[in-house]
Amino acid sequence: MNQVKISRKDLMSVESPGRYVGGEFGSVIKENVLEQLEKTGTCKEVRTAFCFPDVYEIGMSNLALQILYKCLNDMEECWCERVFSPWVDMDAVMRKSNIELYSMESKSPLKDFDVVAFTLGYEMCYTNVLQMLDLGKIPFRTKDRKENDPIVVCGGPCAYNIEPMADFFDLAMMGEGEELIVEVTKIIKKYKDEGKKDRKKLLVELSQLEGVYVPSLYEPVYEDGRYVGLNKLHESAPDTIRKRIIKDLDNVPYPTNPVIPNIRIIHDRAYLEIFRGCIRGCRFCQAGFIYRPVREKSSETLCRQGIEIEHNTGYDELGILSLSSSDYTGLKELTDGLLEAFEGRHTSLSLPSLRIDNFALDLMEKVSQTRKSGLTFAPEAGTQRLRDVINKGICEEDIMKSLSLAFAGGWSTVKLYFMLGLPTETMEDVEGIADLARKIEKLYFDVCREQGIKARRPEITVSTSMYIPKPFTPFQWEKQNTKEEFLQKQSHLRSLLKSKNIKYIWHDVETSLWESVLARGDRRLCDVIEDGYRKGCFYDAWDDHFKYDTWMETLTEHGLTWEMFAKGFDVDDEHLPWEHIDVGVNMSFFKKEREKAYREEITPPCRTKCSACGAQCFKVGECYAPK
Amino acid sequence: MLQNERSLEMTRQQHQTEYVVRCLFERVGVASFVGHLDLMHTFDRAIRRAEMPILYTQGYNPRPMMVFALPLGVGIDTLGDYVDISLSRVVDAEEFMEKVNNNLPRGVKLYGGINIDEPKNSLMSVVTTAMYRIKAPGVQDPMLRLFEKDEIKVEKKSKGKIVETDIRPLLLSKAQKMPEDKDICELYVCAGSVKNLRPDVLMSALCKYEGYDEDAAANAEVTRLSLFGGEYPKLLDIKELL
Ligand code: SF4
Numbered sequence: 001m002n003q004v005k006i007s008r009k010d011l012m013s014v015e016s017p018g019r020y021v022g023g024e025f026g027s028v029i030k031e032n033v034l035e036q037l038e039k040t041g042t043c044k045e046v047r048t049a050f051c052f053p054d055v056y057e058i059g060m061s062n063l064a065l066q067i068l069y070k071c072l073n074d075m076e077e078c079w080c081e082r083v084f085s086p087w088v089d090m091d092a093v094m095r096k097s098n099i100e101l102y103s104m105e106s107k108s109p110l111k112d113f114d115v116v117a118f119t120l121g122y123e124m125c126y127t128n129v130l131q132m133l134d135l136g137k138i139p140f141r142t143k144d145r146k147e148n149d150p151i152v153v154c155g156g157p158c159a160y161n162i163e164p165m166a167d168f169f170d171l172a173m174m175g176e177g178e179e180l181i182v183e184v185t186k187i188i189k190k191y192k193d194e195g196k197k198d199r200k201k202l203l204v205e206l207s208q209l210e211g212v213y214v215p216s217l218y219e220p221v222y223e224d225g226r227y228v229g230l231n232k233l234h235e236s237a238p239d240t241i242r243k244r245i246i247k248d249l250d251n252v253p254y255p256t257n258p259v260i261p262n263i264r265i266i267h268d269r270a271y272l273e274i275f276r277g278c279i280r281g282c283r284f285c286q287a288g289f290i291y292r293p294v295r296e297k298s299s300e301t302l303c304r305q306g307i308e309i310e311h312n313t314g315y316d317e318l319g320i321l322s323l324s325s326s327d328y329t330g331l332k333e334l335t336d337g338l339l340e341a342f343e344g345r346h347t348s349l350s351l352p353s354l355r356i357d358n359f360a361l362d363l364m365e366k367v368s369q370t371r372k373s374g375l376t377f378a379p380e381a382g383t384q385r386l387r388d389v390i391n392k393g394i395c396e397e398d399i400m401k402s403l404s405l406a407f408a409g410g411w412s413t414v415k416l417y418f419m420l421g422l423p424t425e426t427m428e429d430v431e432g433i434a435d436l437a438r439k440i441e442k443l444y445f446d447v448c449r450e451q452g453i454k455a456r457r458p459e460i461t462v463s464t465s466m467y468i469p470k471p472f473t474p475f476q477w478e479k480q481n482t483k484e485e486f487l488q489k490q491s492h493l494r495s496l497l498k499s500k501n502i503k504y505i506w507h508d509v510e511t512s513l514w515e516s517v518l519a520r521g522d523r524r525l526c527d528v529i530e531d532g533y534r535k536g537c538f539y540d541a542w543d544d545h546f547k548y549d550t551w552m553e554t555l556t557e558h559g560l561t562w563e564m565f566a567k568g569f570d571v572d573d574e575h576l577p578w579e580h581i582d583v584g585v586n587m588s589f590f591k592k593e594r595e596k597a598y599r600e601e602i603t604p605p606c607r608t609k610c611s612a613c614g615a616q617c618f619k620v621g622e623c624y625a626p627k
Numbered sequence: 628m629l630q631n632e633r634s635l636e637m638t639r640q641q642h643q644t645e646y647v648v649r650c651l652f653e654r655v656g657v658a659s660f661v662g663h664l665d666l667m668h669t670f671d672r673a674i675r676r677a678e679m680p681i682l683y684t685q686g687y688n689p690r691p692m693m694v695f696a697l698p699l700g701v702g703i704d705t706l707g708d709y710v711d712i713s714l715s716r717v718v719d720a721e722e723f724m725e726k727v728n729n730n731l732p733r734g735v736k737l738y739g740g741i742n743i744d745e746p747k748n749s750l751m752s753v754v755t756t757a758m759y760r761i762k763a764p765g766v767q768d769p770m771l772r773l774f775e776k777d778e779i780k781v782e783k784k785s786k787g788k789i790v791e792t793d794i795r796p797l798l799l800s801k802a803q804k805m806p807e808d809k810d811i812c813e814l815y816v817c818a819g820s821v822k823n824l825r826p827d828v829l830m831s832a833l834c835k836y837e838g839y840d841e842d843a844a845a846n847a848e849v850t851r852l853s854l855f856g857g858e859y860p861k862l863l864d865i866k867e868l869l
């Protein structure tokens with residue numbers, strides 16, 4: 001069997017060698033497969049390399065990785081190992097010493113695997129996919145891969161518009177992967193059993209599975225530089241590909257025995273996912289639509305799993321995970337149950353994405369044994385008008401009411417998240433952000449005076465990010481703000497937020513401009529991405545490594561411009577590069593929502609009233625709950 | 628339920644005797660490529676997974692009560708390090724080790740544990756000497772020649788400034804029985820919180836004074852064989868230094 005060897009000197013020359021050695025508690029070594037490999041160099045099982053296109057510390061914090069690692073390793077006919085993107089220093093060492101990319105478990109070269117599976121959580125990781133294929137000596141393009149090359153697949157939120165990366169993946173999996181990845185693996189097992197004869201035939205067979213998109217079975221058509229649709233290249237390729245969801249979350253495998261890293265990672269805690277989807281439907285939010293419909297796990301299952309995970313992992317923190325934890329119907333039972341179980345064990349709960357109300361404040365008091373942490377709000381927009389446009393069901397009165405409670409309870413740190421460049425935004429809306437921050441500052445001192453609390457210096461942080469129109473949202477057709485518009489808004493806000501109690505944090509504009517191209521791009525970008533990578537772009541998600549000028553220059557070299565992608569699409573007579581993908585929510589619903597946005601009308605959350613968005617087609621969850 | 632049992636135990640019962648477990652441990656292979664803090668976390672989690680009733684410090688930021696004899700650098704194997712772990716009730720050292728060993732990652736293992744009372748001197752303060760084995764091509768002879776020198780000056784970074792120090796006094800002795808294999812050298816050096824010689828510093832001195840190959844030095848396998856208290860040559864067994 002081939003094993004990649006790295007000298008001690010090479011390993012010790014990089015920052016954090018622990019990233020590259022494996023050996024973690026809970027990592028799976030299938031001895032029976034290893035034995036076959038050692039004896040014969042091959043094995044009957046499907047070998048899958050689960051690749052995370054970012055550093056170890058980020059990859060190991062990813063729940064999808066742990067879930068799918070478990071699903072695959074639970075299969076007798078598969079051994080799944082992990083592979084991460086080597087950091088810049090290790091990348092250089094590997095190229096210099098001619099070391100191939102290898103797996104954490106058996107240290108096998110990437111190209112020895114049957115399946116190479118990427119999870120794509122954010123667009124900016126695309127170049128790292130190429131880095132990993134490159135270091136793994138796997139041909140970049142589907143068309144260049146031979147029968148014995150690994151099948152290169154992907155999944156995750158970015159798979160919904162995989163067009164900018166379509167040439168590099170043999171297939172993309174849409175939606176939740178627990179069941180689909182098992183089905184795909186079984187078909188690949190048959191292909192392997194039969195001696196890997198006909199790769200094309202395999203891909204056609206896989207394309208028949210619901211949720212599988214094989215880009216090479218389609219060809220995009222452009223007219224006058226605009227995308228006008230996909231041509232099928234094979235008669236049995238499906239017209240549309242519908243995402244997969246898990247119907248019964250109580251009975252789906254959950255990693256209660258995850259891999260525990262030996263080194264500290266970004267989110268060094270155990271995770272408990274409490275539900276999928278979001279009842280709210282904020283119009284800018286892709287997650288709010290692609291994960292529809294809302295499906296909850298029962299609080300009994302969660303309590304049981306939470307207790308099990310805390311015991312199995314030894315972590316002293318359990319993170320409650322969802323898009324909006326306050327919307328979980330059994331939150332009280334769950335947190336009461338867990339807090340009771342963890343009493344005296346030095347284990348804390350962390351609950352991000354809570355809406356601040358009495359219950360939440362009470363809970364926050366209970367869960368954090370130490371100092372009062374900060375409060376977080378995401379009004380996203382500065383005025384009620386704009387919040388109505390984006391359907392952010394949070395009004396100033398709500399914020400002020402919760403903050404009065406919090407300030408009276410001794411909190412003094414508030415973080416506020418906003419977006420700049422939302423559709424219909426004017427300078428007045430931008431000024432609204434500053435107004436809100438100043439009102440909160442005043443409120444703090446008012447509350448302290450009324451309650452007779454000794455006022456400290458409140459810490460109010462305003463953070464703005466740049467709005468990026470995303471596929472599968474009512475704003476998927478919108479134009480993005482230009483660099484100048486963004487910068488103007490940022491500097492205006494900066495000049496308005498000069499109080500010593502208010503801190504303003506702004507994000508890099510250029511990254512958002514490029515991310516927007518990738519998010520709504522089409523297959524013409526494949527060449528651009530490969531070229532950019534060849535020019536040295538990778539780790540684009542890290543501001544220090546992101547090379548805006550190189551990207552813009554590369555776009556131009558390919559006869560493309562930022563404007564072509566950023567200007568969006570005409571709602572009535574233009575095609576969207578992702579329109580063959582079906583997430584359940586209908587295009588007509590997105591159009592209606594867009595119109596309502598322009599009329600400044602809100603749409604109630606799923607739980608209040610169903611708007612028949614289309615996701616009822618999955619026949620489960622919130623869509624069928626009594627209202 | 629396990630959970631509640633442990634939680635009751637995690638509250639300290641005063642005046643217990645023999646509630647500290649003093650264990651030797653080894654760390655070899657891939658596990659050696661993590662830093663000292665990470666190793667402490669690894670132990671902490673393994674002990675929690677084993678449901679052993681480790682005590683926590685009081686106060687603002689409770690920490691598990693675990694004392695290591697000497698920090699272990701990244702990339703260094705050990706066959707004989709010590710750790711003291713305080714528990715809220717007496718658990719037989721054998722049982723403790725068995726349960727925790729089942730929960731440690733590959734390459735890390737406890738052995739030779741004993742139950743003791745809370746030691747009067749912290750484990751960290753009693754360590755004076757370490758024995759290392761260095762394995763690298765032809766390393767033995769040049770290393771032994773270092774012992775013939777009167778002074779060995781190396782540059783060290785201290786508070787941002789580069790200072791020269793003499794590490795010769797920190798080199799104590801070669802092993803009583805040097806291995807026949809010329810690629811291996813075993814030696815005693817000062818170790819501990821007062822005087823300490825790090826193996827990588829020693830290797831760089833070897834390159835500087837003996838012209839030893841830098842690459843070979845970087846690839847050397849360094850293993851800490853054991854730790855001692857007392858004063859060389861009258862070394863004392865750490866197990867007995869309570
Ligand atoms: S509350 Fe709004 S922004 Fe948050 S996940 Fe739900 S839809 Fe998205």
Ligand code: SF4
Pocket residue numbers: 292293294606607609610611612613614615616622623624
């Ligand atoms: S069908 Fe109704 S309840 Fe279901 S996700 Fe759509 S709007 Fe919500």
